[in-house]
Amino acid sequence: MPTVIVADSLTESRENIKTILRADPTIEVIGEARDGDEALQLVKSLSPDVLILDANIAGIDAIEVTERVSPNVGVIIISLHDDKILLRQLMRAGASDFLLKPVARDELIDAVRVAAMRVQRYRALAAGGSEGRVGQIIAVYSPKGGSGKTVIACNLAVALARHHTGPVCLVDLNLQYGNVDMVLNLMPQHTIASLAQRQGELELEVLERHLTTHEDSGLQVLVAPSTPQYAETVTVYLVEQVLSLLRKGFDYIIVDLPTVLEDYSMVALDTAEYIILVTELDVLAIHNTRVALEILRQLYSPERIKVVLNRANSQVQITPEKVEEVLGCTLLARIPSDGRLVVSSVNNGIPFVLSHPNAEISRSIVQLAYAIMGREAPIGELVQPTKQKRRIPVIGPLIDYLLGPS
Numbered sequence: 001m002p003t004v005i006v007a008d009s010l011t012e013s014r015e016n017i018k019t020i021l022r023a024d025p026t027i028e029v030i031g032e033a034r035d036g037d038e039a040l041q042l043v044k045s046l047s048p049d050v051l052i053l054d055a056n057i058a059g060i061d062a063i064e065v066t067e068r069v070s071p072n073v074g075v076i077i078i079s080l081h082d083d084k085i086l087l088r089q090l091m092r093a094g095a096s097d098f099l100l101k102p103v104a105r106d107e108l109i110d111a112v113r114v115a116a117m118r119v120q121r122y123r124a125l126a127a128g129g130s131e132g133r134v135g136q137i138i139a140v141y142s143p144k145g146g147s148g149k150t151v152i153a154c155n156l157a158v159a160l161a162r163h164h165t166g167p168v169c170l171v172d173l174n175l176q177y178g179n180v181d182m183v184l185n186l187m188p189q190h191t192i193a194s195l196a197q198r199q200g201e202l203e204l205e206v207l208e209r210h211l212t213t214h215e216d217s218g219l220q221v222l223v224a225p226s227t228p229q230y231a232e233t234v235t236v237y238l239v240e241q242v243l244s245l246l247r248k249g250f251d252y253i254i255v256d257l258p259t260v261l262e263d264y265s266m267v268a269l270d271t272a273e274y275i276i277l278v279t280e281l282d283v284l285a286i287h288n289t290r291v292a293l294e295i296l297r298q299l300y301s302p303e304r305i306k307v308v309l310n311r312a313n314s315q316v317q318i319t320p321e322k323v324e325e326v327l328g329c330t331l332l333a334r335i336p337s338d339g340r341l342v343v344s345s346v347n348n349g350i351p352f353v354l355s356h357p358n359a360e361i362s363r364s365i366v367q368l369a370y371a372i373m374g375r376e377a378p379i380g381e382l383v384q385p386t387k388q389k390r391r392i393p394v395i396g397p398l399i400d401y402l403l404g405p406s
């Protein structure tokens with residue numbers, strides 16, 4: 001969870017910012033400062049991820065404060081005036097973003113998340129030599145449509161974003177009929193197809209601007225094209241580039257795959273740390289899973305392939321134990337069926353792991369998330385339900401602002 005210090009000489013302005021940030025469960029305000037001196041002291045003693053700094057703060061000025069704290073702390077400048085000269089100086093000093101007062105809620109939260117992500121990456125690089133972050137790709141696949149890949153991928157990604165401290169990303173590789181954006185109620189400004197023109201020069205920073213934030217969890221999502229025509233513009237090469245860049249910026253990258261194994265799905269499977277193979281208690285699903293397992297076991301080492309049983313409590317003749325016997329492996333998770341909760345969750349665009357964290361199905365997904373993280377799952381009450389918030393599109397990044405309207 002990003003930690004933030006707010007530095008502004010005006011009490012009212014500090015209060016406004018704190019009110020906005022406190023309403024967001026994924027961001028924590030850990031201090032506030034009235035002048036530049038106090039801001040520097042607090043940064044030193046509390047080491048926040050992000051400093052929100054008024055451009056005209058009293059005491060040691062904003063340029064010096066920025067110079068001294070960045071790049072170890074992300075600096076977001078807020079200002080009453082659209083002063084491009086001062087802004088340039090602040091950017092040179094290392095500020096990562098700039099917002100005009102009064103600050104809009106979504107703009108601010110987005111800026112904090114982006115700044116925190118960059119700082120975390122910078123710190124990881126500084127700590128770990130030149131290699132930097134190498135995130136794990138978790139590919140969710142099933143050789144049968146309707147088995148629950150998308151529902152499981154979305155809720156698993158949200159659970160990871162909530163329970164893991166580092167950045168988590170979800171990629172919708174259902175290029176023709178992706179609906180991760182609907183399951184998470186996102187209003188994306190970009191999709192993977194908008195990256196197609198950039199594929200020769202793709203960098204993580206560009207890619208990050210094409211992600212959409214899931215507000216209630218902080219999860220970053222690369223959404224599928226809005227119509228099947230755009231799917232054709234997404235090449236295997238682009239998918240390769242996207243996944244390899246995401247591994248540098250995120251700890252976990254969950255990939256929701258289509259039922260048909262396309263070339264680009266193979267890219268995800270090839271690079272995946274774990275392939276989550278979703279199956280169900282029905283003969284057709286089990287048959288297809290067995291065939292898929294045979295192929296996958298020829299291609300990849302068996303410990304990378306994990307079978308998850310969806311609708312595991314359905315009262316049918318087949319038992320989960322029988323499935324294990326037929327497939328020759330232990331099930332990594334058993335996700336119960338909960339028609340009422342899943343359907344209303346999908347229809348409302350609120351993942352059930354957030355709206356009903358203590359439902360049996362949510363607990364099974366959280367447990368799966370912990371198994372992936374290699375940690376013990378918590379016992380007792382899980383995270384509190386959160387209210388759904390509608391996302392309002394945010395303005396473009398600073399560079400677009402500096403360049404003016406195109």
Ligand SMILES: Nc1ncnc2c1ncn2[C@@H]1O[C@H](COP(=O)(O)OP(=O)(O)O)[C@@H](O)[C@H]1O
Nearest residue numbers: 145146147148149150151311336337338339342
């Ligand atoms: N555990 C479950 N309990 C009840 N309904 C489920 C469950 N998992 C998935 N569903 C429902 O099954 C349908 C198909 O799920 P989806 O995730 O879209 O499958 P896939 O991505 O594999 O095609 C959806 O309508 C979803 O609401």
Ligand SMILES: [Mg+2]
Nearest residue numbers: 149150174257
């Ligand atoms: Mg799907």
